Amino acid sequence: MSVLRDSLSESLLARYVDLNNRAKEIKEEMDKIKRVFHVYFDEQTGPGEKAEIQIGDYFVQRQIRVTEGYDDDKAVTQLERLNLTDCIKYVKKADDEKIASAIQLGLLNDEDLSECRVRKSTQAISVKKVK
Numbered sequence: 001m002s003v004l005r006d007s008l009s010e011s012l013l014a015r016y017v018d019l020n021n022r023a024k025e026i027k028e029e030m031d032k033i034k035r036v037f038h039v040y041f042d043e044q045t046g047p048g049e050k051a052e053i054q055i056g057d058y059f060v061q062r063q064i065r066v067t068e069g070y071d072d073d074k075a076v077t078q079l080e081r082l083n084l085t086d087c088i089k090y091v092k093k094a095d096d097e098k099i100a101s102a103i104q105l106g107l108l109n110d111e112d113l114s115e116c117r118v119r120k121s122t123q124a125i126s127v128k129k130v131k
Contacts (some may be wrong), residue, residue: 013127014129016127017129020127037062038062041062049064050062050063050064076088094116099113
């Protein structure tokens with residue numbers, strides 16, 4: 001057996017499953033506690049307001065992060081109405097569904113776009129107890 005194979009053991013897998021389950025439980029509990037903080041601050045300072053409090057040795061602060069953008073459909077309509085089309089982006093993008101249909105109908109050969117194809121992959125680990 002290889003050294004790598006020997007580094008995997010049933011006890012290591014069991015530990016992973018245990019930690020994964022505990023991480024889920026911890027996240028759920030932390031989310032509940034955060035909701036308590038938000039309810040408290042909503043009542044004290046109002047919803048969506050920055051707030052802070054110190055209790056004993058602990059300092060709790062609620063920060064409010066705001067992001068702003070435009071509703072694309074409404075903004076484009078308004079910009080077109082104002083003849084400000086220079087403020088509109090026109091994005092050319094391959095339509096995967098139409099390409100697949102064109103290949104299926106014989107209008108396009110799969111090889112015609114073979115150099116254009118991009119394949120992405122990600123790694124994921126899943127460990128589950130069988131019994």
